[in-house]
Amino acid sequence: MTFKSTVVTIPGLTGSGPNHWQSCWEKRYGFKRISQKNWDTPVCEEWINTIEKETMHLDLANTLFVGHSLGCTAIVMWAKKYNKRLKGAMLVAASDNEAADFPKTTTGFVPMPLFKLPFPSILVMSSNDDYLSVERAHYFGNNWSSEVIDIGNAGHINTASGYGEWKEGLVILKKLDN
DSSP states (O other), X not given: OOOSSEEEEEOOTTOOOTTSXXXXXXXXXXXXXXOOSOSSSOBHHHHHHHHHHHHTTSOGGXXXXXXXXXXXXXXXHHHXXXXXXXXXXXXXXXXXXXXXXXXXXXXXXXXXXXXXXXXXEEEEEOTTOTTSOHHHHHHHHHHHTOEEEEOSSOTTSSGGGTOSSOHXXXXXXXXXXX
């Protein structure tokens, strides 16, 4: 599959391992990864400043962000702070950072920003994700003006849930690459 846009992946907590779909896409398609200094005890301000620093040289009007889990929150918080317009963002398995069981190793990722994103977005969710309920996924999607796509029982849409290459995800991403 060929993309006209520059595609930038933004992993979540602990990063995306070598068999994660983000890593597979980076290897196969040459997508750029935003590498954070601290994957295990992230600080939101550091993460969003890293996104800004690593993408400031890009033509954002021709750039797609692809976030996973906490990376989705980082994208939304980056958009709130910098108010820049991307070509679009695919937000996969966003995490509900306000949930009681959300890992306490993160700093500054709450409250969850609730505003219309200044660019087109698709929120890809699973109906049995331990980190985001169906109700909260639709609530976030509505507030962000994201198209919400429920891919069914897919867990957290990560390696542990069986998502390596994830060709169906590429088809969804292609919807933003017009």
